[in-house]
Amino acid sequence: MFLQKLRTLIGHNINNKKRVRPCTLPNRKLTDISKILIIADVAEKETTAAINNLKQKMKSICPKAELSFVCFYEPNATKETLISYNGCEYITKKDFSFFFKIRNENLRNYITREYDMAMFLTSTHNPYLEFIGAYIRARLKVGKRSNDDGQFNFMIDSKSDSMLQLSNDIVSNLKMVFGD
DSSP states (O other), X not given: OHHHHHHHHHHHHHTTOOOOOOOXXXXXXXXXXXXXXXXXXXXXXXXXXXXXXXXXXXXXXXXXXEEEXXXXXXXXXXXXXXXXXXXXXXXXXXXXXXXXXXXXXXXXXXXXXXXXXXXXXXXXXXXXXXXXXXXXXXXXXXXXXXSOTTSOSEEEOOOOOOHHHHHHHHHXXXXXXXXX
């Protein structure tokens, strides 16, 4: 754990970037959101169903929104796990150096874009997704409550480890706070 934290700290310094702190969506409704990024770990169980569930529900409450996806997978993932989404960038550990310097130009483009909302569909510790979360430019960062609470400005306290339940909790909490 100590080595992982040291590696992450050195990675932030080497990449010479400051973490992008999220800010809330002032006086906006969900229907006004135009760009959403969904970041998921497809190695986790139920992720495919959770992404489809979240995609369908967000399209119904944010009809104008353009959805993009960044999906992390292990190199030994099966073809069934890697389903195709429009606007999806699949990434793996090989897209990063040891100190998290991004080697993938497409991923670098995703990080530099501006988003109204970034949603994190992961219930386990994934340093690669946490690194992306620290630098992604989104006004609202939504994810499951974890030990690193500085990453999100809208945290979901989901009691379940189910990805499908997390996607449902994200949508219901967003509706509660921002309205339909």
